[in-house]
Every structure is written in C-alpha cells, then in structure tokens.
Amino acid sequence: xxxxxxxxxxxxxxxxxVYGIAAMGLTLIWGVMNVIxxxxxxxxxxxxxxxxxxxxxxxxxxxxxxxLTAVLGLIFGIIIYFIAVHRVxxxxxxxxxxxxxxxxxxxxxxxxxxxxxTPRNIPLDLGSIQFGDTVITMTRLIAAIxxxxxxxxxxxxxxxxxxxxxxxxxxxxxxxxxxxxxxSAQVLALTFGLGTLLAAVSGGLIATFFPFTILSGETxxxxxxxxGVLGGLGNPVGSLFGGLILGLIxxxxxxxxxxxxxxxxxxVLFVLILLVAPNGLFGGxx
Amino acid sequence: MAILExxxxxxxxxxxxxxxxxxxxxxxxxxxxxxxxxxxxxTTLLRTxxxxxxxxxxxxxxxxxxxxxxxxxxxxxxxxxxxxxxRQLFTHMTVEExxxxxxxxxxxxxxxxxxxxxxxDMFPRLKDRRNQKAGTMSGGEQQMLAVAxxxxxxxxxxxxxELSLGLAPFLVLQLFxxxxxxxxxxxxxxxxxxNVQMALAVTDYAYVLAEGKIEIEGPSxxxxxxxxxxxxxxxx
Numbered sequence: 001x002x003x004x005x006x007x008x009x010x011x012x013x014x015x016x017x018v019y020g021i022a023a024m025g026l027t028l029i030w031g032v033m034n035v036i037x038x039x040x041x042x043x044x045x046x047x048x049x050x051x052x053x054x055x056x057x058x059x060x061x062x063x064x065x066x067x068l069t070a071v072l073g074l075i076f077g078i079i080i081y082f083i084a085v086h087r088v089x090x091x092x093x094x095x096x097x098x099x100x101x102x103x104x105x106x107x108x109x110x111x112x113x114x115x116x117x118t119p120r121n122i123p124l125d126l127g128s129i130q131f132g133d134t135v136i137t138m139t140r141l142i143a144a145i146x147x148x149x150x151x152x153x154x155x156x157x158x159x160x161x162x163x164x165x166x167x168x169x170x171x172x173x174x175x176x177x178x179x180x181x182x183x184s185a186q187v188l189a190l191t192f193g194l195g196t197l198l199a200a201v202s203g204g205l206i207a208t209f210f211p212f213t214i215l216s217g218e219t220x221x222x223x224x225x226x227x228g229v230l231g232g233l234g235n236p237v238g239s240l241f242g243g244l245i246l247g248l249i250x251x252x253x254x255x256x257x258x259x260x261x262x263x264x265x266x267x268v269l270f271v272l273i274l275l276v277a278p279n280g281l282f283g284g285x286x
Numbered sequence: 287m288a289i290l291e292x293x294x295x296x297x298x299x300x301x302x303x304x305x306x307x308x309x310x311x312x313x314x315x316x317x318x319x320x321x322x323x324x325x326x327x328x329t330t331l332l333r334t335x336x337x338x339x340x341x342x343x344x345x346x347x348x349x350x351x352x353x354x355x356x357x358x359x360x361x362x363x364x365x366x367x368x369x370x371x372x373r374q375l376f377t378h379m380t381v382e383e384x385x386x387x388x389x390x391x392x393x394x395x396x397x398x399x400x401x402x403x404x405x406x407d408m409f410p411r412l413k414d415r416r417n418q419k420a421g422t423m424s425g426g427e428q429q430m431l432a433v434a435x436x437x438x439x440x441x442x443x444x445x446x447x448e449l450s451l452g453l454a455p456f457l458v459l460q461l462f463x464x465x466x467x468x469x470x471x472x473x474x475x476x477x478x479x480x481n482v483q484m485a486l487a488v489t490d491y492a493y494v495l496a497e498g499k500i501e502i503e504g505p506s507x508x509x510x511x512x513x514x515x516x517x518x519x520x521x522x
Contacts (some may be wrong), residue, residue, distance in 0.1 A: 169376050169387050176374040179390035180439060181362035217484055 003133045005255060012251020014140040017147035018205045020243025022168025022220050023189050023227035024151065024236045025198030031234025032171045032191045035085060036230040041221030042107035043196050047073060048212045049111070054118050062124050066146070066204045075198025081189040085117025089188065111214035119211040143205040150201060151240050154194070158236075167191055170261055171234075220261070226270045241282060245269075288347075290335070290366070290443050291475050295344035295354075297334040304330040306498040307344070312443065317465070317475045319485040319506060321519060328478045329371050331495065335359050336368045348443070363391040365442030371451070371478075373432040377421030381412055384420050384431055388438030388496035397440050405434035408464050409437040426457045437468065441503065444468070445476040447475050450484065462488050480518040486510040494519075 029037045043107055056064035062220060083101050088095040126138035158164040169177040170187045177184050203217065210216075227246050231238025246266060253262045273280065290312040298304040304327045312318050322328055322365045333339040335346060337358040353361055362368075375418040376384050376520040384404065389398045415423060420431055429449070436444050449465075450458040462484060469475060479485035485506075486492055492509040494502040504513055509515055 137387060163388065164388070165379075165383060166390070168379060168383075173374055173375040175358075176370070176376060177359040177387070179368050179370060179374070180387050180435065181359050181360055181394075182387070183357070183359045260503050 002282050004104040005252075006253055008251040009248065010136060010251075011140060012247040012249070014136070014144040014247070015250060016244035016247020017151075017240070018202050018243070019220070019223050019227055019246050020240040021147045021150050022202035023155050023224040023231065023239040024154065025195040025202070026221075026224040027228045027231070027233050027239050028104060028154075028194055028198065028236055028283055029195035030228070031236075032035055032167055033079060033085075033089065033094060033188050035089070035100065035192075037192075038097060038101040038221075039080070039104040039107060039215030040100075040130065040195075040199055041219075042104045042111065042214070043073070043077075043199040043217065043218045044203035044206075045212065045214050045217035046076075046107065047200030048207035048216065049115060049120075049214065050120055050200065051204035051207050052116055055124070062122060062204075063142070063146075066201060069204045073197040073200030076200075077193035077238050078189045080196065081192035085192060086185060086189070088201065089185075100197060108214060115214050117213045117215060119213050120207075121211045122207050123207050125238060137209065139209045143208060144162040146205060147202070148240075150198070154198070154236060161223070163187070163190060219263075223266065226266050228280075229270055229273050230281055232282045235280065238280055238282035242280070287314050288312060288475075290351060291345075291347040291379065292335070292345060293345040293347070295346060296329075296342045297330060297339050298342065299330075303342070304498050307454055308495070308498070308500055310493050310500065310503075312474050312476055313491070314474055315472055317469055317477065317489040319477045319479055319492045320488040320495060321479060321482045321485055321492060322501075323518075326495045327498040328495055329447055330372075330498075332368060332447050332476075334479060335445065341353060350380070362439060363393070365391075365393065365440070365483065367436050367439045367441035367444050369436040369444065369446040369449075369519050373428050375420040375431055375435070377419065379420060380417050381420055381423070382416040382433055384435050385412075385416075385438050388435035389440075391439055394438060394440040398438070401438050403439060405437050408437075408467065409434055426453050427474040429453055429457075429461070433464070441473055443474045443479070445478065447478045449477060449479060450481045458484065464503070482515075483510075 026037060026040050029035050049074055050069040051062055051065045054060045054068060055062045062089055080103055080152050083098045085096060088099050124139060128135045128137045158168060166182050166187045169182060170184050223246055227239055227242035230245055231242030249265055253265060288311045292308055292310050294307045294309055296303060296305050296307055308331060320328055330339060334341050337356060341354045342467055345352055348364060376387060389395055389401065400413055410428055411427055412434055422427065449461055459509060465475060466488065477489060486509060489506045492506040493500050494515060502509060502515060
C-alpha cells in the first residue's frame with residue numbers, strides 16, 4: 001500500500017512538471033498580450049503528432065524530434081500570430097478569443113481529416129529505474145527533467161537576453177516600448193511563438209508515455225487553465241508549481257476513487273481558487 | 287538647418303480634432319520650448335510627432351524626409367526620442383534595465399557604455415538605485431530616470447513632455463542644468479513645459495500653442511516680453 005502510494009506520488013509529480021510547461025505556454029501568452037489562446041490544446045496535439053511522425057516516419061529519435069518540434073512550434077506560432085491574432089490584438093478580448101478559437105477549429109478539422117481519430121502510440125520503451133522499492137518509468141523521468149530544463153531556459157531567456165527584456169518591456173507598457181524603439185508587433189509574435197513552442201514540447205513529451213489522438217489536446221488545455229489559475233495567470237514560475245499540484249492530484253486520486261473523478265476534483269479546485277485567491281496561490285502579474 | 291519640420295499638421299483622438307494645422311521648425315542643435323495652457327494640444331502634438339497618434343493631414347519632416355507614416359519604433363530608431371508625460375517607465379523592471387531599454391535602437395547600442403556613464407554622472411542618484419524596481423522610486427527619481435532613458439537612445443531630437451510636473455523646485459533646477467549640458471553634446475531639444483518662465487529662460491526659440499494652433503512664435507526672449515504672453519502665462 002505504502003509503496004503504491006509513493007509510486008503514484010512520484011508518477012504524478014513527474015507528470016506535473018510536463019503539465020507545468022504546457023500551462024507556461026498558455027500563461028505567457030496571456031500575461032504578455034492579454035490573449036486567451038484557445039488553440040493551445042490543438043497545438044499541444046500537433047506537438048504530439050510532430051514527434052510521432054518524425055520518429056515513426058523518419059526514424060528520428062524522439063528526443064531529437066522534440067528539438068525539431070520546438071523549432072517548428074516557434075515558427076508555426078509566429079505564423080498564427082500574424083495571420084489570426086495581429087489584426088485583432090487591440091480589439092476587446094472576445095475578438096482574440098474567437099480568433100484563436102477558429103484557429104483551434106481549423107487545426108482540429110484538418111487534423112481529424114488527415115490523422116483520423118485512431119489513437120497513436122510512440123513505441124518508445126526506455127525501461128525503468130528502481131530506487132529501493134519504488135520503480136520510476138524512464139520516459140516520465142526524462143520528460144520531467146526536460147521540462148525543468150525548458151522552464152529554467154525560459155526564465156533565463158526572459159531575464160538576461162535582449163529579446164527577453166523586450167518581452168518584459170512590452171508586457172509592462174507597450175507604448176513606452178514603442179517609443180524607445182522596440183518593434184512591439186514583432187515582440188508579440190515572438191511571444192506567441194514561444195507559447196506555441198511550450199505547448200508543442202509539452203505535447204511531444206506527453207506523447208512519449210500516453211497514447212493520443214488529434215483531440216487529446218483539449219484535456220491538457222483544460223489542465224493548463226486550472227494550473228494557470230493556481231499559479232497566477234501571467235506568472236510562469238507559478239505555472240510550474242501549479243503543474244506539480246495538479247500532477248499530485250492526478251497521482252493520488254486513483255488510489256482512493258475511480259480515475260474519472262480526477263477532472264471533477266481539479267475543477268472543484270479551480271472554482272475554489274477563483275473564489276478564494278483569484279490571483280493564484282503564487283500571485284499574478286500585477 | 288531644420289532637423290524637424292511640421293507643415294500644417296492636424297490630429298486628434300477618435301472624432302475629436304485637437305491640432306488644427308500646426309507648423310513648427312526645429313533648428314539643429316537648438317533648444318525650443320512649446321508652451322501653452324492645459325488642453326492646448328501640447329501632448330497631442332508630441333505624440334503625433336512620435337507617431338503614437340496618427341497625423342490626419344500635413345507633413346512631418348525629420349532630417350528632410352517625411353516620416354508621418356512610420357511606426358513609433360522606427361522613428362525612435364532614426365533618432366527621434368520622446369520622454370513622455372507621466373514618465374511611462376517600465377515599472378516592473380530595474381533602473382538599469384530601464385536604461386538598457388532606452389538604448390534599444392541599433393544606433394544607440396554602440397554607445398551604451400558611454401551613455402550609461404553620462405547619465406550616471408548626470409544623475410548619481412540613479413547609479414545608487416540601479417538595481418531597484420523603477421516603480422518603487424519617488425516621483426523625482428522617476429522623472430530623472432525618464433530623461434536618462436531618453437538620453438540612452440543617443441537622440442538626435444529629444445522631446446520632453448512636462449519636465450517639471452510635480453517636482454520640487456531644486457530638482458527642476460537640476461534637471462534644467464542637465465539639459466543645458468546635454469545641448470553642448472549637439473542634441474536638439476524640444477521642451478514642453480508648464481513652467482513657462484523657466485522654459486523661456488533656458489531655450490532659444492519658443493512656440494505658444496493655443497486651441498490647437500500656433501498663436502505666437504519667436505526667439506524665447508522676444509516671446510517672454512510679449513505683452514499677451516506676460517499676461518496669460520507669466521502672471522505679470
């Protein structure tokens with residue numbers, strides 16, 4: 001019993017890191033440009049398919065495929081920004097919501113036509129390692145390590161590089177950024193690209209241990225919203241902790257009740273946080 | 287030689303017209319003041335020159351080229367720099383990060399170290415506080431930072447909106463002294479000021495804006511002795 005509990009706990013925590021970077025993508029876009037990206041879930045799913053086809057189709061090792069997927073995600077996000085988001089960026093939030101929702105519907109529609117909804121599975125087995133009595137699946141452990149690396153990388157990028165400083169400046173005051181010479185539209189496009197990159201990478205990682213279809217992203221999008229609210233929207237570091245909390249719930253719930261209760265508990269938590277601490281447990285952007 | 291010229295510029299917000307055909311001309315290396323009552327359109331004029339407001343009609347020539355269709359960041363990249371009203375700092379960033387942001391245009395990046403030294407020399411206070419978040423500083427310090435951020439851009443034309451607003455008199459004097467020093471480096475300055483007496487005392491040329499039009503212009507000394515100006519703006 002105790003072993004099973006510890007194992008579930010560890011599994012949940014490892015998964016939580018991956019959820020964390022998915023939520024980071026959502027919350028980065030929201031924090032910088034006040035856009036609720038409703039295509040987030042389908043972008044996560046595209047990340048899954050990208051790693052799948054690079055591996056199964058072209059024989060590229062999944063973790064190298066992940067790097068390519070990150071690059072593709074960045075480029076795709078920038079394209080989405082200029083096609084669908086840029087023209088409504090100054091409009092009320094409902095417009096950007098609808099714009100990203102239509103991107104979502106397009107990806108899902110085309111994706112369903114091409115990939116069908118037959119579940120896929122990335123045949124990657126790296127075995128497991130044993131600590132005492134607990135067994136950890138390698139793919140999960142590696143996914144967690146990569147997620148932490150991505151999160152740290154994002155933090156350093158925002159803190160210490162020129163484009164990172166530009167993103168923070170545009171978040172702080174877009175007009176002021178323009179008058180000191182920052183091309184703010186390009187900075188917003190980069191931000192959307194980074195958010196998409198995070199979505200795609202998290203999807204690619206999840207696909208290394210869970211089966212998926214083009215419709216799988218929705219679940220993770222909803223989780224990202226819960227995590228975003230837990231950690232404070234617009235607070236990427238909070239996202240990581242929010243992810244861990246959700247991962248814990250996911251690990252522990254099956255010990256006590258049927259797995260189908262997991263989303264129920266998650267959304268009860270979501271509503272509670274909104275009621276009690278609307279800025280999140282770790283503070284929002286303001 | 288004129289570095290910045292406006293011909294018959296009109297502009298406003300939404301349906302409301304604020305500027306009704308403004309023409310001004312800044313001589314290279316000069317210091318010009320723009321004075322006028324509240325609501326005369328001074329801030330709108332600076333925002334229009336910078337591109338934050340669209341010019342509805344007319345021409346804005348910077349170094350002889352029409353810039354009225356360029357985005358604000360492109361104008362900044364060419365050397366047209368605004369220190370905006372209300373400071374508009376990056377309040378969540380540190381003092382030094384704000385200064386580095388000021389040096390965003392490519393042409394300013396080579397001068398970063400020299401400019402940092404210059405502004406820290408001009409405002410030692412900023413050096414002491416360089417790791418502090420800009421939003422946590424006093425109003426006077428924030429105003430210093432706003433001016434310093436403008437200088438970091440290596441401006442050809444520096445436009446300052448309400449330099450003295452809300453500041454203690456000794457600080458105002460200090461800032462004006464700094465401006466005089468700046469001018470020796472060859473920068474052209476356009477100063478919008480509520481403190482009309484002070485503005486006319488330090489600048490070479492002056493425009494008086496009233497109801498969106500230039501009402502009076504001339505060398506600052508002449509404008510200062512204009513009976514209308516004395517009565518309306520100097521309280522004499």
